[in-house]
Amino acid sequence: MDDQYALARENMIRTQLIPRGIRDPELLQVMRAIPRERFVPALLKKMAYTDGALAIGEGQTISQPYIVALMTEALALKDTDKALEIGTGSGYQAAVLAKLCESVYTVDRIKKLLERAEQILTKLGYTNIHFKVSNGTLGWREHAPYDAIIVTAGAPYIPDPLIEQLAEGGRLVIPVGNRIGQELIKITKKDGNLFEDDLGAVRFVNLIGEYGWNETSS
Numbered sequence: 735m736d737d738q739y740a741l742a743r744e745n746m747i748r749t750q751l752i753p754r755g756i757r758d759p760e761l762l763q764v765m766r767a768i769p770r771e772r773f774v775p776a777l778l779k780k781m782a783y784t785d786g787a788l789a790i791g792e793g794q795t796i797s798q799p800y801i802v803a804l805m806t807e808a809l810a811l812k813d814t815d816k817a818l819e820i821g822t823g824s825g826y827q828a829a830v831l832a833k834l835c836e837s838v839y840t841v842d843r844i845k846k847l848l849e850r851a852e853q854i855l856t857k858l859g860y861t862n863i864h865f866k867v868s869n870g871t872l873g874w875r876e877h878a879p880y881d882a883i884i885v886t887a888g889a890p891y892i893p894d895p896l897i898e899q900l901a902e903g904g905r906l907v908i909p910v911g912n913r914i915g916q917e918l919i920k921i922t923k924k925d926g927n928l929f930e931d932d933l934g935a936v937r938f939v940n941l942i943g944e945y946g947w948n949e950t951s952s
């Protein structure tokens with residue numbers, strides 16, 4: 735395997751993740767191994783490990799490495815867990831999840847992005863990720879309940895279907911706020927009750943659709 739990016743990956747772990755408090759050794763190991771450069775457009779490969787989000791086409795972005803790590807760590811995945819991701823985008827977040835749990839169901843409303851992500855992840859040998867083009871604010875009912883749900887686009891509020899599809903003991907991480915900025919919220923379902931934690935300010939592209947923003951206005 736060509737690993738001209740190994741040093742960049744190690745630097746990302748050392749300068750972006752560890753100093754900001756990411757501790758889970760398994761997660762760090764997974765992010766040390768996944769070739770993030772494969773998930774960004776060819777012209778941006780050299781920037782794949784920079785400390786920020788990058789454009790991936792269709793007006794969408796691949797999240798900053800630290801945010802991927804923060805959200806993943808908050809999900810506290812077990813290797814027997816089933817996870818749902820809303821907003822496949824580049825597929826990078828799905829790759830991280832798939833190394834830490836049993837299966838990942840990921841949906842995106844943009845077919846072109848979903849197909850590209852599926853192609854890359856298949857090439858990289860993943861067999862535990864399932865893909866669908868759809869409005870993810872409705873979840874993916876056939877495979878519910880999920881032990882973990884991650885929404886990688888900013889929502890005006892938490893979509894009801896996602897709460898319903900969260901398993902007992904499950905964790906949901908979602909940016910909630912306005913179109914420009916959001917708070918990263920973690921919901922835990924325990925004995926049928928919901929517990930909420932605020933993980934800090936973030937900035938995501940908009941979650942579009944029923945239970946999200948409408949497409950047009952900005």
Ligand code: SAH
Nearest residue numbers: 796821823824827842843870886941942943
């Ligand atoms: N997790 C991605 C980043 C996603 S960017 C990664 O690792 O690269 C946000 C994505 O959410 C975009 O691809 C956008 O198309 C998608 N999206 C926005 N609203 C959506 C909805 N209602 N259902 C599914 N996907 C949605």
